[in-house]
Amino acid sequence: MTQQTAAWLLVLALAGPGAAATAQERRIPLQALRSGITFVRPEIRAMQEDDFSNPGMLWVEKGAKLWGAGARSCASCHAEAEKSMKGVATRYPAIDRASGRLLNLADRIMHCRSERQGGPALRYESDELLSLTAFVSHQSRGMAIGVSIEGPARAHFEAGREFFDRRIGQVNIACTHCHDANWGKTLFAETISQGHPNAFPIYRTEWQTAGSIERRLRACLSGIRAEMLPYGAPEYRDLELYLAWRAQGLPIEAPGVRR
Amino acid sequence: MTARIQLVPPRPKRGEIVEIRVLIQHNMETGYRRDLEGREIPRNCINLFICRYNGVEVFRADLSSGIAANPLLQFHTIAEASGELEFWWKDDDGKQGTERVSIAVSE
Amino acid sequence: MSYSGRRRFLAQVAAGIALPMATLSSARAQTEQSDPLAWAFTKGVPVQRGRVKLELPLLVDNGNAVPLAVSIDNPMTPDNYVKSIHLFSQRNPVRDMARFFFTPRSGRAKVSTRVRLAGSQNVTAIAALSDGTFWADSVHVLVTLSACMDES
Numbered sequence: 160m161t162q163q164t165a166a167w168l169l170v171l172a173l174a175g176p177g178a179a180a181t182a183q184e185r186r187i188p189l190q191a192l193r194s195g196i197t198f199v200r201p202e203i204r205a206m207q208e209d210d211f212s213n214p215g216m217l218w219v220e221k222g223a224k225l226w227g228a229g230a231r232s233c234a235s236c237h238a239e240a241e242k243s244m245k246g247v248a249t250r251y252p253a254i255d256r257a258s259g260r261l262l263n264l265a266d267r268i269m270h271c272r273s274e275r276q277g278g279p280a281l282r283y284e285s286d287e288l289l290s291l292t293a294f295v296s297h298q299s300r301g302m303a304i305g306v307s308i309e310g311p312a313r314a315h316f317e318a319g320r321e322f323f324d325r326r327i328g329q330v331n332i333a334c335t336h337c338h339d340a341n342w343g344k345t346l347f348a349e350t351i352s353q354g355h356p357n358a359f360p361i362y363r364t365e366w367q368t369a370g371s372i373e374r375r376l377r378a379c380l381s382g383i384r385a386e387m388l389p390y391g392a393p394e395y396r397d398l399e400l401y402l403a404w405r406a407q408g409l410p411i412e413a414p415g416v417r418r
Numbered sequence: 419m420t421a422r423i424q425l426v427p428p429r430p431k432r433g434e435i436v437e438i439r440v441l442i443q444h445n446m447e448t449g450y451r452r453d454l455e456g457r458e459i460p461r462n463c464i465n466l467f468i469c470r471y472n473g474v475e476v477f478r479a480d481l482s483s484g485i486a487a488n489p490l491l492q493f494h495t496i497a498e499a500s501g502e503l504e505f506w507w508k509d510d511d512g513k514q515g516t517e518r519v520s521i522a523v524s525e
Numbered sequence: 526m527s528y529s530g531r532r533r534f535l536a537q538v539a540a541g542i543a544l545p546m547a548t549l550s551s552a553r554a555q556t557e558q559s560d561p562l563a564w565a566f567t568k569g570v571p572v573q574r575g576r577v578k579l580e581l582p583l584l585v586d587n588g589n590a591v592p593l594a595v596s597i598d599n600p601m602t603p604d605n606y607v608k609s610i611h612l613f614s615q616r617n618p619v620r621d622m623a624r625f626f627f628t629p630r631s632g633r634a635k636v637s638t639r640v641r642l643a644g645s646q647n648v649t650a651i652a653a654l655s656d657g658t659f660w661a662d663s664v665h666v667l668v669t670l671s672a673c674m675d676e677s
Contacts, residue, residue, distance in 0.1 A: 206590070212439065347669060378676070435632035471630070476631060482619050
């Protein structure tokens with residue numbers, strides 16, 4: 160055995176099976192990643208690219224107002240969001256060190272509201288929570304997604320990947336079948352995207368309102384006639400972490416516009 | 419009701435045609451949708467929109483459920499005197515919304 | 526169809542779809558003068574085709590937020606201006622979509638908005654001018670349905 164081979168074997172032995180597996184299993188290589196906006200029709204793209212008439216910006220504006228509202232406002236700890244929240248959305252979902260739980264950005268905002276601001280709990284998919292999430296995510300617009308899957312996040316990442324590959328629903332297909340194997344092809348008149356989370360919260364014309372990634376995952380589940388898990392289900396968080404890893408490097412687009 | 423207003427160009431010259439862009443946050447509920455429990459969501463749309471320029475009406479629109487949610491309206495007026503553009507609208511429930519922006523017209 | 530005929534047909538189809546916003550004056554997209562909705566507006570005065578330009582995409586993914594622009598080339602002076610433009614839908618449950626009212630101070634008779642379309646259909650715009658004449662344009666829009674049912 161050559162010295163070089165021995166050295167490589169040592170590296171692999173130390174790194175463990177996980178690192179080698181993740182390095183190999185990017186089914187869409189990083190340089191082939193494409194945001195969902197590249198798969199929509201020109202009218203939808205025009206809606207997203209015009210900041211004035213992008214309906215999602217209504218939620219961003221509302222979020223800006225909520226940021227500074229009240230005695231123990233977000234601003235009272237975090238000052239100007241343009242500075243303090245820059246880059247934050249690129250790191251979520253992330254493990255909360257205090258509780259050990261995997262939180263997405265909306266969870267973090269809900270947690271702050273209840274635990275630090277002493278305010279009434281924000282409900283999932285409420286106008287208020289969507290506005291704050293849109294506002295905070297928007298501060299990272301243009302920045303690359305970069306989540307950690309190390310340490311305690313690793314187990315969540317693996318669970319998320321397993322969910323992505325699992326056949327479910329009456330249609331009995333897995334996320335990977337559309338979004339890894341058949342992206343770019345058409346389903347009826349729609350072009351299948353790669354299924355990335357980089358534009359959330361989005362204004363979906365199908366919903367005629369803004370919505371979270373959780374809502375979009377529920378929509379996917381209903382689309383393949385699978386049971387829609389309730390908001391807050393750990394499966395969504397694990398899947399969201401996997402999706403964020405899978406979309407590493409894609410720029411945040413919040414607020415996105417999709418069909 | 420949140421509304422965004424944009425003037426193009428933002429500082430017009432006297433006699434120049436200004437495009438006024440308005441985006442209002444409103445569900446424009448058609449009355450044909452049902453919620454997750456299967457209950458009908460009652461109709462409620464913005465049905466009247468008026469723009470006044472220094473108190474004089476320059477544009478009016480009768481709207482219906484045929485206009486998309488979070489309605490976008492883009493129309494024009496001739497920049498005359500500096501002053502105020504006032505926007506007013508009401509929906510089927512009788513709720514009224516209003517927004518004001520100042521317009522600075524150069525000679 | 527012959528090979529060259531099929532190529533010509535495909536080229537025409539491709540050209541049609543390549544235009545994101547266009548007016549399509551086909552035999553199907555007619556101004557229905559006898560349409561009671563139009564009659565209520567025009568009171569029987571003949572509606573002429575032309576002058577009005579109605580812009581809509583020819584094909585949309587869903588009918589929830591379809592961009593629409595309607596304009597008329599008109600001097601907009603106190604003795605010659607566009608009074609109003611009415612938008613009619615062929616298939617929506619509420620066919621009277623919107624009415625826009627202008628004044629000589631409008632400067633330009635043009636409105637843009639986003640409309641809802643309940644399925645593929647003709648959209649018609651009829652304009653009333655200050656001289657008592659009516660002018661119209663129609664566009665046929667293909668509204669496709671979502672591939673996956675969203676019950677979120």
